[in-house]
Amino acid sequence: MEQLVESLNIDLEQERKDILKKYRRLLRTAKPFLKDNDAKLIKKAFYTSVDAHKDMRRRSGEPYIYHPLAVAQIVVEEIGLGTTGIVAALLHDVVEDTDMGIDDIERLFGKKVAKIIDGLTKISGRFEYGSSQQAENFRKMLLTLSDDVRVILVKLADRLHNMRTLDSMPRDKQLKIASETIFIYAPLAHRLGLYSIKSELEELYLKYTEPQEYRAIARKLRETKNIRDRFISKFMEPIAQDLESAGLNFILKGRPKSIYSIWNKMRKQNKPFEEIYDLFAIRIVLESPPESDREKAICWQAYSIVTDHYKPNPDRLKDFLSTPRANGYQSLHSTVMSKSGQWVEVQIRTSRMDEIAEKGYAAHWKYKGNDTKVKGNIETWITQVRETLENGFGDKTAAIEFLDEFRSNLFNEEVFVFTPKGELKVLQAGSTALDFAFDIHSEVGAHCMAAKVGGILVPISYVLNNGDQIEIITSSKQKPNEDWLRIVVTSKARARIKDFLKEENRRYETDGRQLVEKKLKILGMDATAEVMNQLRAFFECKTTTDFFYRIGKGYIPIDDLKRFKRDRDAKEKKAAENSAANSTPPATGTDGKTLTKYLKQIHGDRADSDTLLIGDDMDKIDYKLAQCCNPIAGDDVFGFVTINEGIKIHRTTCPNAAELMSKHGNRIIKAKWSGKEEAFLAGLYLSGTDRVGLVNDVTRIISNELHINMRGLTIDTKDGVFNGDIKLYVQDTRHLDILIAKLEEVEGVYNVQRFDTNLNGK
Numbered sequence: 020m021e022q023l024v025e026s027l028n029i030d031l032e033q034e035r036k037d038i039l040k041k042y043r044r045l046l047r048t049a050k051p052f053l054k055d056n057d058a059k060l061i062k063k064a065f066y067t068s069v070d071a072h073k074d075m076r077r078r079s080g081e082p083y084i085y086h087p088l089a090v091a092q093i094v095v096e097e098i099g100l101g102t103t104g105i106v107a108a109l110l111h112d113v114v115e116d117t118d119m120g121i122d123d124i125e126r127l128f129g130k131k132v133a134k135i136i137d138g139l140t141k142i143s144g145r146f147e148y149g150s151s152q153q154a155e156n157f158r159k160m161l162l163t164l165s166d167d168v169r170v171i172l173v174k175l176a177d178r179l180h181n182m183r184t185l186d187s188m189p190r191d192k193q194l195k196i197a198s199e200t201i202f203i204y205a206p207l208a209h210r211l212g213l214y215s216i217k218s219e220l221e222e223l224y225l226k227y228t229e230p231q232e233y234r235a236i237a238r239k240l241r242e243t244k245n246i247r248d249r250f251i252s253k254f255m256e257p258i259a260q261d262l263e264s265a266g267l268n269f270i271l272k273g274r275p276k277s278i279y280s281i282w283n284k285m286r287k288q289n290k291p292f293e294e295i296y297d298l299f300a301i302r303i304v305l306e307s308p309p310e311s312d313r314e315k316a317i318c319w320q321a322y323s324i325v326t327d328h329y330k331p332n333p334d335r336l337k338d339f340l341s342t343p344r345a346n347g348y349q350s351l352h353s354t355v356m357s358k359s360g361q362w363v364e365v366q367i368r369t370s371r372m373d374e375i376a377e378k379g380y381a382a383h384w385k386y387k388g389n390d391t392k393v394k395g396n397i398e399t400w401i402t403q404v405r406e407t408l409e410n411g412f413g414d415k416t417a418a419i420e421f422l423d424e425f426r427s428n429l430f431n432e433e434v435f436v437f438t439p440k441g442e443l444k445v446l447q448a449g450s451t452a453l454d455f456a457f458d459i460h461s462e463v464g465a466h467c468m469a470a471k472v473g474g475i476l477v478p479i480s481y482v483l484n485n486g487d488q489i490e491i492i493t494s495s496k497q498k499p500n501e502d503w504l505r506i507v508v509t510s511k512a513r514a515r516i517k518d519f520l521k522e523e524n525r526r527y528e529t530d531g532r533q534l535v536e537k538k539l540k541i542l543g544m545d546a547t548a549e550v551m552n553q554l555r556a557f558f559e560c561k562t563t564t565d566f567f568y569r570i571g572k573g574y575i576p577i578d579d580l581k582r583f584k585r586d587r588d589a590k591e592k593k594a595a596e597n598s599a600a601n602s603t604p605p606a607t608g609t610d611g612k613t614l615t616k617y618l619k620q621i622h623g624d625r626a627d628s629d630t631l632l633i634g635d636d637m638d639k640i641d642y643k644l645a646q647c648c649n650p651i652a653g654d655d656v657f658g659f660v661t662i663n664e665g666i667k668i669h670r671t672t673c674p675n676a677a678e679l680m681s682k683h684g685n686r687i688i689k690a691k692w693s694g695k696e697e698a699f700l701a702g703l704y705l706s707g708t709d710r711v712g713l714v715n716d717v718t719r720i721i722s723n724e725l726h727i728n729m730r731g732l733t734i735d736t737k738d739g740v741f742n743g744d745i746k747l748y749v750q751d752t753r754h755l756d757i758l759i760a761k762l763e764e765v766e767g768v769y770n771v772q773r774f775d776t777n778l779n780g781k
Contacts, residue, residue, distance in 0.1 A: 041088045049095050057102040064109040071117045079187035093176040104169050107135040114140045138170035178204045182223040191689045194671055197227045198680035215377050221279035236278045239292050261324045268306035300364040309371045315340045318351050321367045329355035342435045347375050437488045449508045453479040456491045457512035466493040480506045524568050531571030538580045556662035557583045614688050631658050634693035641665030648673035648775045651699035653752030658690040698748040705743040707769040709736040720761050
């Protein structure tokens with residue numbers, strides 16, 4: 020430690036002053052709501068954390084105590100939690116990093132803090148082959164959600180600070196942490212209504228995964244700021260005058276869309292920055308006594324004033340005043356046409372609604388009392404999460420499946436429907452009549468055979484619409500079947516159906532397991548957990564239980580295990596033939612750590628010895644380029660260790676990258692391109708106006724000027740506009756960029772973009 024301090028030329032006295040400065044700032048921010056002995060409790064937590072982390076430093080070289088202090092500052096300043104949240108934030112890493120246990124925390128700081136710390140403390144120990152430690156950790160943390168949501172709020176603050184300080188981490192760690200953030204934590208912040216935190220997490224994700232595009236959009240936003248400001252000022256002027264005349268107290272805000280949302284829209288719509296017109300939204304925040312009868316009335320009054328000046332789009336009116344979102348979000352959204360012919364989104368809400376929109380769940384406490392169980396739709400959602408955790412997702416191997424289920428409804432909108440007696444029910448958008456039946460009661464769902472909507476008979480697969488009044492028709496002879504899992508979308512319904520099917524399936528699973536064990540014995544193979552997992556992957560089953568069930572039902576013939584053995588033997592033979600003279604390559608399906616050790620062994624003292632060299636290491640390690648993103652030399656890439664197919668090389672911008680890094684971080688390895696010349700398959704999408712000789716000009720540039728081999732060319736024209744796909748072989752990203760630049764110069768070509776999917780399709 021002393022050597023590290025000397026090598027970094029650290030002024031310890033200055034550091035002590037900085038630590039005290041940060042601590043005093045925390046107390047000043049918290050002061051307005053501190054009661055009784057709160058300040059003493061925070062002080063005790065601070066000194067406990069200082070002592071616990073006294074010999075620890077972050078990768079940046081800073082004292083570790085900076086991190087818990089920063090998390091506590093976010094918790095109080097940006098989320099709005101009180102003393103319990105601050106104390107938990109200061110202590111959130113103490114149990115993990117020291118000998119202090121949860122019992123010690125409870126004795127010193129009480130049960131509430133201890134429970135939050137327990138929920139935040141990571142799980143230690145080994146996990147079953149093929150499961151995800153990240154998914155299991157997340158699942159355990161969520162178990163505390165319905166008891167005290169502050170666990171998740173402190174965790175989000177922790178993740179936000181880690182993302183803000185990601186610069187000091189190596190590139191591979193940046194990608195893993197950023198991917199996990201966009202895959203789980205940003206959607207979770209969205210669901211809990213923490214809009215500011217959600218937006219910042221998304222922007223930081225983009226900053227580290229697509230740094231060039233992030234900087235380009237940020238630069239263009241800066242360059243167009245004055246034009247946007249003038250437009251907003253002119254747009255708001257008549258609205259402000261009429262709001263004042265009506266005697267309304269208000270604040271007008273014009274805020275640009277986030278860099279991430281602009282990037283997302285550019286990517287989805289295949290448009291450049293200049294063609295994304297709704298770059299900002301206008302927000303009208305009205306002053307009104309909290310939760311008074313006037314709140315909704317003055318919002319509609321302001322809406323009337325806006326539409327007096329600007330024509331609204333009737334299809335874009337969203338009323339979240341009467342039917343708030345599950346996270347408590349209330350607002351009135353409308354899109355109106357400006358005088359210059361530009362669509363502008365206008366959001367209208369009260370100051371109470373605005374605070375809840377920005378701080379989400381935590382802001383409810385200010386208006387509902389400091390209660391860890393918030394009222395309304397969000398409480399229903401939290402209860403559903405708890406039920407999902409406790410029903411059907413009890414073992415570690417199901418952690419990934421749970422993560423998929425949980426994540427699937429984080430970003431979804433809601434649908435509002437009614438029971439025959441007029442009771443309002445809020446379900447996930449896309450829910451069916453069968454989902455509604457299970458939401459009423461498990462037994463109603465299990466025996467549901469049809470439904471009536473507005474007196475008309477509809478099937479159980481009927482997708483619910485806002486305002487539907489639904490009556491469920493049941494039959495004692497009806498029972499769930501596997502097809503029902505394809506009909507429902509809610510986690511609650513899926514969990515209940517799986518429970519009902521479990522008993523029936525158990526017999527098939529037992530029969531299947533016995534058949535597999537007997538067949539493996541005949542084939543001379545041991546029935547180990549690793550072999551079973553490889554069988555699961557070979558036959559493309561989600562779990563080993565699913566594999567045994569399919570064998571037991573006869574969906575997979577037992578003799579097909581011979582194919583598995585032949586494939587496994589062939590791969591082992593190839594691995595043996597390709598092994599280096601002084602080392603043996605790790606077996607297929609090993610983890611990333613083992614593979615990294617092997618890479619260091621074969622690369623020796625090279626600086627990047629822990630990195631797979633694409634091109635140079637082919638004779639030592641089995642890898643291939645992933646077809647989901649078709650990387651080419653020059654792309655930022657990583658390696659993913661599959662169970663049965665060796666290593667797949669993916670682009671860091673691959674659509675599957677965030678999910679792979681979030682669920683299976685232990686199977687990620689660093690990879691980069693070697694200098695070897697090689698041809699890579701790439702795809703280009705072209706569009707523009709059609710003319711005679713266009714195709715000839717395009718093919719001349721590709722074949723004659725750049726000497727590029729084409730694999731396929733498809734051009735479709737309609738009413739003077741053309742769209743085309745070209746598949747061709749390039750050397751690297753620089754080669755591809757030169758081609759794109761030349762094609763963009765062709766008369767009539769308006770847009771040229773790379774695409775990655777279906778390159779190998781026929």
